[in-house]
Amino acid sequence: MSSRVHACEHTVEVAAPAGVVYGMLADAARWPVFLPSVVHVERLDFDGVQERLRMWELAGEAGAGNPDNPDNPDNPGAGAGAGAGAGADAGAGADAGVGGVLGGRVGSWYARRVLHPDVRAVVFEQEDAVWPGSVTSGVWSVRPAGEAECVLGLRQERGLAVAAADGAGARREAEADVHRRLAQVRRAAGRWEQWDELLLSFEDRVRIEGPAELVYDFLYRIGDWPGRVPHVERTGVCEDVPGIQVVSLDTCAAPGGRTVSTRAVRLCFPHAGRIVYKETLTPELVAAHSGEWSLLPDASGVTVVAAHQVMLRQEAVARVLGAGTGLLEARDHVRAWLSRASTETLGLAKWHAESTVRRLR
Numbered sequence: 001m002s003s004r005v006h007a008c009e010h011t012v013e014v015a016a017p018a019g020v021v022y023g024m025l026a027d028a029a030r031w032p033v034f035l036p037s038v039v040h041v042e043r044l045d046f047d048g049v050q051e052r053l054r055m056w057e058l059a060g061e062a063g064a065g066n067p068d069n070p071d072n073p074d075n076p077g078a079g080a081g082a083g084a085g086a087g088a089d090a091g092a093g094a095d096a097g098v099g100g101v102l103g104g105r106v107g108s109w110y111a112r113r114v115l116h117p118d119v120r121a122v123v124f125e126q127e128d129a130v131w132p133g134s135v136t137s138g139v140w141s142v143r144p145a146g147e148a149e150c151v152l153g154l155r156q157e158r159g160l161a162v163a164a165a166d167g168a169g170a171r172r173e174a175e176a177d178v179h180r181r182l183a184q185v186r187r188a189a190g191r192w193e194q195w196d197e198l199l200l201s202f203e204d205r206v207r208i209e210g211p212a213e214l215v216y217d218f219l220y221r222i223g224d225w226p227g228r229v230p231h232v233e234r235t236g237v238c239e240d241v242p243g244i245q246v247v248s249l250d251t252c253a254a255p256g257g258r259t260v261s262t263r264a265v266r267l268c269f270p271h272a273g274r275i276v277y278k279e280t281l282t283p284e285l286v287a288a289h290s291g292e293w294s295l296l297p298d299a300s301g302v303t304v305v306a307a308h309q310v311m312l313r314q315e316a317v318a319r320v321l322g323a324g325t326g327l328l329e330a331r332d333h334v335r336a337w338l339s340r341a342s343t344e345t346l347g348l349a350k351w352h353a354e355s356t357v358r359r360l361r
Contacts, residue, residue: 009155016189018150022120032290034188059107210353306342
């Protein structure tokens with residue numbers, strides 16, 4: 001294998017203020033709703049300037065399975081529910097998804113970043129979770145080009161353990177990766193004036209008088225849901241690596257009861273009582289959907305929270321909901337159907353845990 005470092009650097013013009021784009025790059029926790037390839041980002045440490053992250057990403061796809069990606073071959077008009085009612089196990093113990101390319105699709109990395117807001121730059125060093133020494137480093141930079149425009153740059157260097165044996169092939173892949181990442185940021189940032197209307201976050205929660213272990217088991221075993229959860233008609237689960245589930249789901253949770261299909265990647269942290277997901281094939285109204293099931297136990301039971309983060313697809317609103325429908329109505333529509341699905345699942349998890357306890361008494 002070549003010992004050379006493969007380096008490349010490219011820039012793109014972005015129709016958004018430099019401060020907005022830098023803020024988006026600095027706030028990595030929100031990347032799952034902004035960047036199609038990012039499944040989840042966990043902040044491990046932060047001192048205000050330097051941070052350490054754990055990241056999960058669709059390896060080598062850069063969101064090819066997401067309908068918001070123009071290269072996606074799938075029909076964007078899918079369905080709702082894979083995330084709204086999804087849970088999985090993302091790794092043995094408390095550490096989710098240890099393993100470079102997980103399940104053949106999901107990559108996991110540790111990243112150290114240094115934020116430089118004064119010059120609008122983010123310096124990073126990224127190390128594969130499975131192959132220590134496989135390092136990618138670089139810097140994001142943002143340069144103003146007017147009041148509402150900027151130039152976004154990404155320089156990236158890949159060490160020998162990351163590069164392929166074929167030096168030319170490695171260079172092509174490195175170039176393509178930089179172009180993909182720049183394009184993702186440019187597409188998301190280009191909607192900045194509508195973010196307040198397009199982005200929505202909400203929670204549903206239920207109190208359960210039963211052990212957290214039973215609740216978690218119900219949420220994790222999504223393959224059993226067609227016989228347990230009325231709005232779930234079919235599930236397909238691929239779990240090549242324990243804790244990393246790639247899920248396809250047919251549901252009738254959307255308004256009108258029609259059957260719709262979604263796909264999602266689910267990561268679980270069983271020791272922490274958390275299940276994180278990112279939909280990779282979303283309904284037509286939804287550009288991105290990520291979320292989390294979290295269990296908050298106490299002395300007498302557990303509170304279960306279903307959290308959602310959603311980015312609407314503005315251009316689909318009139319087509320799906322009718323001419324003249326505004327974004328406020330679309331927000332209410334999407335929240336209602338996602339909340340209905342997660343609330344039904346939470347209610348059945350409550351019944352499962354509490355009825356099991358009653359039978360054992």
